[in-house]
Amino acid sequence: MxxxxxxxxxxxxxxxxxxxxxxxxxxxxxxxxxxxxxxxxxxxxxxxxxxxxxxxxxxxxxxxxxxxxxxxxxxxxxxxxxxxxxxxxxxxxxxxxxxxGLDGVVEQQANYKASGFEFAHRTIRQSGISMVDTPMDPRLTTIGQGLFPSIRDYDLQIFRFPRVDFLKSWLDPMASSRRGFALVDDGEVKGYGTLRQCAEGFKIGPLFADTADIADTLFRALAGQVKGQVVFLDTPEPNTHAEELAERYELSPEFETARMYKGKNPNLPLDHIYGVTSFELG
CATH class of the missing domain: 3.40.630.30 (Gcn5-related N-acetyltransferase (GNAT))
Structure with a gap:
C-alpha cells in the first residue's frame, strides 16, 4: 500500500x-x-x-x-x-x-451486514416538481434565533441525540440557500422543516412533525417557496403517512437506502419523521 x-x-x-x-x-x-x-x-x-x-x-x-x-x-x-x-x-x-448508524445503498448492504450492522428500515428518496403554494396558516413561522431553543428541544425528542452546533449552522438565517419553517401552536413547536438548494433542485429535510396534517402544512410551506422546481424528500418506509404525503404531491420513488445500526437500535419515533435530515449525517 x-x-x-x-x-x-x-x-x-x-x-x-x-x-x-x-x-x-x-x-x-x-x-x-x-x-x-x-x-x-x-x-x-x-x-x-x-x-x-x-x-x-x-x-x-x-x-x-x-x-x-x-x-x-x-x-x-x-x-x-x-x-x-x-x-x-x-x-x-x-x-x-x-x-x-448509516444509510446504506443497496449494493453495499451485504458488506455492512458483514461488519455487524443490522437492517432497521428502508428510506425512499422521493422527487417531483413542486406544484403547491405556501399555505396562509398563522401557526407557521420562519425559524429565527428566538425560536432556536424550542427547535433544539423538539429536535432532540425526534432525533434522540444532541446536535446543537449542527442545528445552529443548519438553521443559520444567513445561509441564503436554506430556509426553515416551524409550526407553533399555543407557544409550542409542533413540527419543523428545512429546505435547501442542491446541485439539482431542492431537498426538504428534516421534516419532523407531531401529526400528518402538520407535516402536510410544513411540506407545503417549504415546497411552496420553490414552486415549479424539483424537490426531494427522503421518507422512512415505516411512516406510511410520509409515503402518502409524497404520493399526494406527486413525488415518485427515485432510489432507496437502508437505515442500519451496529449496536442498540435507538428506536426513533418514525411516525414523527416525514423526511430525514441527510443520508450523510442521519
Whole structure:
C-alpha cells in the first residue's frame, strides 16, 4: 500500500468530499460544508496517497452514545486496493463503543451486514416538481434565533441525540440557500422543516412533525417557496403517512437506502419523521 496515510479532513478537504458526493449522484446541498463540519469538526477523514486525498468518510459523534457513518467514497481511480477498508476501520474505531448508524445503498448492504450492522428500515428518496403554494396558516413561522431553543428541544425528542452546533449552522438565517419553517401552536413547536438548494433542485429535510396534517402544512410551506422546481424528500418506509404525503404531491420513488445500526437500535419515533435530515449525517 504505497505511501497511504489517514488524517482528519480540513475545510478544503470537505469541499473535495462534497464534489465526490456530487459525482456519485448524491446531490449534496450548496451550503452543506459549514453545517456538516459544525456537527463534529473531528468527524471527517481522508485517506491520502502522497498527500492527495483518494478516499473519504465521515464518522460524526452525537454525544457519548451515538455516531453516524457517511461520505464513504473511494475515488474511482483507486478502487480495489483496500484503501477504503483501512479508512473504514479507522473511522469505526473513532466512534468507540457508540451505537453506529448509516444509510446504506443497496449494493453495499451485504458488506455492512458483514461488519455487524443490522437492517432497521428502508428510506425512499422521493422527487417531483413542486406544484403547491405556501399555505396562509398563522401557526407557521420562519425559524429565527428566538425560536432556536424550542427547535433544539423538539429536535432532540425526534432525533434522540444532541446536535446543537449542527442545528445552529443548519438553521443559520444567513445561509441564503436554506430556509426553515416551524409550526407553533399555543407557544409550542409542533413540527419543523428545512429546505435547501442542491446541485439539482431542492431537498426538504428534516421534516419532523407531531401529526400528518402538520407535516402536510410544513411540506407545503417549504415546497411552496420553490414552486415549479424539483424537490426531494427522503421518507422512512415505516411512516406510511410520509409515503402518502409524497404520493399526494406527486413525488415518485427515485432510489432507496437502508437505515442500519451496529449496536442498540435507538428506536426513533418514525411516525414523527416525514423526511430525514441527510443520508450523510442521519
Amino acid at each position: 504505497p505511501d497511504y496515510s489517514i488524517r482528519s479532513a480540513t475545510e478544503d478537504d470537505l469541499t473535495i468530499l462534497l464534489s465526490w458526493a456530487a459525482d456519485e449522484g448524491w446531490n449534496p446541498g450548496l451550503d452543506d460544508r459549514s453545517a456538516f463540519q459544525a456537527a463534529d469538526p473531528s468527524g471527517f477523514y481522508v485517506g491520502c496517497i502522497g498527500g492527495t486525498p483518494v478516499t473519504c468518510i465521515s464518522a460524526v459523534k452525537y454525544g457519548t452514545d451515538f455516531g453516524f457513518i457517511g461520505f464513504y467514497i473511494c475515488h474511482p481511480d483507486h478502487r480495489g486496493n483496500g484503501y477504503g477498508w483501512k479508512l473504514w476501520q479507522h473511522a469505526m474505531a473513532s466512534l468507540d463503543e457508540r451505537t453506529v
